[in-house]
Amino acid sequence: MLTIKDLIRDDDTKRKYEAVKAMVGVSGMRSSIYDVNNICNLRCKGCFYFSSDQHKVDDQKDLDKLKAFIDSEKARGVNYAILIGGEPSLSLDRLDVWYANVKCSAATNGLKRIPRERYPSMRFGISLWGDEEDEIRLRGKNAFGTSLKSYKDDPNTYYLYTITPQTIGAVETVTKKIGDAGLRVHYQLFSNDQGVEGMDWTPDLYAEVRDKMDAMLEKYPRIVVSSHYYHQVLTTQTMLGRPFGWMECPSVSEGVDTREPRPKRLAGFNSIGSDYTTIHRCCTSVTRDCTTCHDGAATMSWIMVNKRDHMTTPEDFANWVDVTYMFAKLYEFIPW
Numbered sequence: 001m002l003t004i005k006d007l008i009r010d011d012d013t014k015r016k017y018e019a020v021k022a023m024v025g026v027s028g029m030r031s032s033i034y035d036v037n038n039i040c041n042l043r044c045k046g047c048f049y050f051s052s053d054q055h056k057v058d059d060q061k062d063l064d065k066l067k068a069f070i071d072s073e074k075a076r077g078v079n080y081a082i083l084i085g086g087e088p089s090l091s092l093d094r095l096d097v098w099y100a101n102v103k104c105s106a107a108t109n110g111l112k113r114i115p116r117e118r119y120p121s122m123r124f125g126i127s128l129w130g131d132e133e134d135e136i137r138l139r140g141k142n143a144f145g146t147s148l149k150s151y152k153d154d155p156n157t158y159y160l161y162t163i164t165p166q167t168i169g170a171v172e173t174v175t176k177k178i179g180d181a182g183l184r185v186h187y188q189l190f191s192n193d194q195g196v197e198g199m200d201w202t203p204d205l206y207a208e209v210r211d212k213m214d215a216m217l218e219k220y221p222r223i224v225v226s227s228h229y230y231h232q233v234l235t236t237q238t239m240l241g242r243p244f245g246w247m248e249c250p251s252v253s254e255g256v257d258t259r260e261p262r263p264k265r266l267a268g269f270n271s272i273g274s275d276y277t278t279i280h281r282c283c284t285s286v287t288r289d290c291t292t293c294h295d296g297a298a299t300m301s302w303i304m305v306n307k308r309d310h311m312t313t314p315e316d317f318a319n320w321v322d323v324t325y326m327f328a329k330l331y332e333f334i335p336w
Contacts (some may be wrong), residue, residue: 006314032270036095037086039086042143110128128163186296252265283298
């Protein structure tokens with residue numbers, strides 16, 4: 001294995017690596033995912049939360065029990081909570097408890113504004129499935145139009161844009177609208193959990209969307225938070241010649257992980273339901289086919305936990321640094 005000095009061959013990689021190395025918070029990050037509630041004000045086509053019945057978990061509303069649960073998670077080593085749902089904006093009393101007790105970020109569909117003044121330092125990630133017409137067709141409401149107005153010029157908010165096989169043509173238009181609103185965007189791909197007709201990826205579509213994401217990153221570097229290597233792994237579902245799947249995923253919950261041999265994985269990671277007891281299989285759902293999973297966070301984590309495997313050539317190491325640097329931006333460890 002080469003040394004770091006051998007592997008860094010350009011100034012950009014050196015700058016990013018120095019930034020990453022200085023972030024004790026990234027190497028020491030112990031995150032888990034939590035359902036804030038089991039309700040939502042949208043019913044999106046293909047949403048794994050409802051298709052896998054995760055919404056049928058009991059909704060624990062007792063705030064004292066939530067505080068005790070957070071304390072137990074911190075005692076387990078968790079120092080970063082990723083809050084999802086359901087829809088967190090519908091339970092601000094619970095967000096208050098999370099915000100007061102642990103560093104956290106929240107994923108929202110943007111239909112109901114989470115008041116920034118109430119959570120001045122919380123990172124918001126807004127889910128997005130396409131332009132205004134796509135949102136109505138795929139999610140039932142124009143959540144994009146609403147959220148663009150609600151979060152305009154919010155410096156701590158970005159869009160998590162799930163590109164579908166039917167919406168590749170709208171990517172640049174949507175990206176420009178996000179930039180015009182003073183916001184940023186990160187891409188991932190649709191996983192067809194419910195077998196929606198016309199929503200499966202093909203080799204040609206993978207190549208088309210990869211070219212599109214690469215072009216957006218080059219053309220709008222101040223808007224798009226991403227990396228070319230991330231696009232490559234996301235669209236090939238292959239890293240260093242290894243296919244993604246159950247035996248590679250780093251985001252399987254520790255509480256249910258019986259894999260042998262144990263792959264490299266996120267330390268202490270669990271995905272926990274709104275009853276504070278149920279442990280979901282992974283960061284998506286038990287009904288998802290791992291061989292066709294396009295979850296962006298799982299892809300980033302897969303690359304990051306395999307650092308040593310990228311320490312064989314300067315190009316591979318630069319790719320690892322790029323993805324880690326991107327991750328650090330998304331999770332607030334370095335400025336945009």
